[in-house]
Each structure stands twice: as C-alpha cells, then as structure tokens.
Amino acid sequence: MTLTEVASTSAEVGATRSRLAKVDALAGVLRRADSADEVEVVVAFLSGAPRQGRIGAGWRTLASLAPSAASGASLTVGEVDDALTATARASGKGAAAARAEVLGGLFARATAGEQAFLRALLTGELRQGALEGVMLDAIARAADVPGTAVRRAFMLSGRLPATARAALDGGAEALAGFGLELHRPVRPMLASPGTSLAEAVESLSPCLVEYKMDGARIQVHKTPGRVSVYTRTLRDITASVPELVALVEQLPCHTTVLDGETLALRDDGKPRPFQETMSRFGSTQEEQIAALLLRPYFFDCLHLDGRDLLDSPLRERNEALRAAVGDHLIPGVVEPTQEQAEELTAAALDAGHEGVMVKGLDSAYAAGRRGKAWQKVKPVHTFDLVVLAAEWGHGRRAGLLSNLHLGARDPDGGPPIMVGKTFKGLTDELLAWQTEEFQKRESHRDDWVVHLEDQPVVEIALDGVQSSPRYPGSIALRFARVVRYRPDKTPAEADTIDALKALRN
C-alpha cells in the first residue's frame, strides 16, 4: 500500500466530524491492506502510534529537515516503517545526525501531502479526530467481528497493531485466543473524577473506599523465579526497581498479577512529594536507586496461583489481594457507612495522601477504560489570581487566546509573581470572550504571547503547589484550571503567594 493512500485517508478522516464516517474510511483502508504485516503498519500510522514507539526525533529535529517535496508519490508504507525502524535504532555519538540523515532521505522522497502526514504522525499531532478508540471500532468493522471482542483483545495484548492483525487474519476466534499472560502487561483500569465522597459512595454502593496515593502506577507480574514490573503505559521498568522485585519475591504467593501504586516515604512515614518519587522512579543510576527506597501499595489482584480474576467482581479480587500481598495492602475499608468513608478520607489526608478512591465491589476489571466504577475524590483548593498574559492556542484553539499566565499577589506590594499557566476549564464562550477582552487590555505582545495591563482576576482551582526551579516565587501550581472570572475583584484583592505556599506541608 502506498503512503499516499494512508495520508489521504487521514485527511478524509480529519475532514468529517461524523464518527461513523471516520470508522468507515478507516475500515476501508484496513480491508485494502496487502498483507498482515501491512495491516499492522497501517493501524499504527492511522492511530497516531508508530510501532517503533518514540524514535528519538521530535518537532525540533523535523523542523531542521526542510527538504523540498517530491513531485510524484512513490513511497510505500513498508518503506516508511523501515525508515522509522532505522531512525529508532540510531544511538550513541552521532545519533542525531544519523536520524536526520534517514528522515531527510525519507522526506525528500515524499510529496508535500505525505510530508505533512509524516510530520503530524511523528510529533504526535495527527489531529484527525480518531486515535485508539475510533480505530478499535474500525478494526471491528473491517474484520466483521463484535467491538467488544476487539476491545478485550486489545486490553489483554496492550498492542493495537497485533490486535488488528489477529482480527483480520483469524476473526473472532483469533481474538478470543488472547488471554491474560504472565509477564505481558494488560492495560490498567483508570478512574474518573467523582463529584463528592457522599455521592460516589452512594452511587457505587456496595463499595470499597481506599487511600489515593500520589505516586506512580505499577503492575507487577510474578511467577516462580521471575518478577516483572510495568508502568501505566506498559513500559517494563523491572531493572530500575530492584527493591520492589525483592519485595514481591517474598510475597506469600507463587504466581500473581498485582496492580498498585509506588512511592517513596519520609522517615516519619509520610509520603515524599511526587517530584521526589518521580526522580527516583525515572532514574536508572545505581546510586540514585540506592538513595531512595520505593514502597509498593497494592490495590488489585488480576491473577492468583492459576486463577484469572479479570472478570471477577472486585469483591473477589480484593479477597485474593489480601491473601497475596500481606501487609503491602493499600489502606481501605470495605462497605463503609458514609461516616466511616469520611473517617478514612480524613485519615488519608492527615497522613499526607491525595484523597481516596471509591470503587464498586460488583465491578469487573475494565482495563483501559475510564469508567465510573472507580472514582477518585480529592479536596479542591481555589484561589483568586491575576492574569498576566495569554498565549495563542493551537489546533481547534487557533486564533484564540488560550493559555493563561497566572500571578499571585506580592504581599510586600510589588508586581504579581508568576506561579504557573493554565488552559483548562475554558469553554468556547469563555475563550471567545477573553480573546476579545484581553486585546483591549493589551500592553504589548510578542510572537506567541499577549501581555496585559489592567490585569483581570480569575478564580483558579488547583490540587496543590510544588517547588519549582522555573518560576520566580519558586513554587508552581499543580493541575490548575479556570473556575470563573472575578470582575468584582481587583488585583489588590487577589490571593498572595504566601497563601499558596501555605499549601505545602
């Protein structure tokens, strides 16, 4: 199959807003693939995720290529796939030059339309309104099998191209062949935000409430003599977490798959800031690994000593979990009253954790989905801050002022101190309003930023603050989002940076 056909399909998918039409177009191109190998490549390209993963070249590298476009189309998807493999393989001294060489050659053979597609694909900005979810439906359509069968196979294999290959090659039977396999990670179940503790407990009852900790998600597979540890995105990090491996080896079970959170603690038992856990988590250096001990807190069990539990209700998985992990269980309470749920939440916050998770005890493990069966409840802090400037948006926000620069009041009377940015929480209406209003209040601008005088006050919700090497006040907001503008307030009435700093414990 030619790259042109894939690129034009992407354009076709991007041109319609109808999801059914997107699925039609994608299913069509999958049916026309010449081989099973080609199906994998086409699925990868049109879901925005090349099989090579990240290839070590981003927007900066691509911008430096700037070759002229070929006049005629000649590239096949197989050739492009080979070029990406060669690019990803480059390492060591001269790797950047080698990548530029390969990609430069590839781009020189591509037409203008093909270049645009490749550029979007490699920077992760396909913006065709179809990624994994829509592609799953397209695979089901192309192979004429139920969507649920495709979704399940994807959840278990974690790989979309391999799922598509099985569906188109062997149909429903091949898809049913995917099972939970030890040392092959499944996509983790995700949670959605809950409105309040009372509502979450009420709507999910009978439920389980447990601590929500501020660390990194881990999935652990154990068979006799072997332990593997994976991240939320299914990356294998076994080699960089030896203390977790050693600990799992000692657990009172032979074969298991566990889901949990890992983080580092202070000497007094309280959690270290997320930044410190991440520093340790991301490192592969031995001294760093020895310097800070990661601890696991398990909250789910997908397999125990020969028994698959994915489809079992949480109640049963929780019983298996308790048998499997000993005292490395995350603190929680089964079928609490509202009062007990509140007590647990207070205890979690008091211990320095983020909040709690509320989970329906009758629910199966719906991997890879952000369903309502798991809800997180965290306290929200709101502050009145000053808008210092705004940046022009991209994509569907092109031509609109989007990303706000936020400042806190200086208690000593100086100019506001920048503490972060946000683009979240803005409706189309608000985007349109601020684009017009801010240009009236403009003091000056550069390429991407419009700076304001007569700065408006905006109410911002946030999860907390963290220390920052970037901002002048040495703190930055975590997960800031707009609640509403406060035209009734002046910058002199905004919250101070000291009030924000008080959030740090």
Added chain:
DNA sequence: TTCCGACAGTGGGGTCGCAAT
C-alpha cells in the same frame, strides 16, 4: 426526545538520559 458514555483534543509542571556545545 433527551441523556450520557466514550473519545479526542488542548495543553500544564517536573525529572531523567543523552548528545551536542
């Protein structure tokens, strides 16, 4: 007819590894 689940898009801060300077 209305409601709501699922999806994609739009980006935020921080840290690490690695190669180039």
Added chain:
DNA sequence: ATTGCGACCCCACTATCGGAA
C-alpha cells in the same frame, strides 16, 4: 560543565457524536 531535546511520569477539563434510556 552546561544546555537542549525527547521521553515519560503525574493530570483536568470541554466538545462532540451517537447509542441508550
């Protein structure tokens, strides 16, 4: 030694489509 890029952790929220109620 420092800097910049790329990758990957954590994450909230809105708009939209189309099936469910």
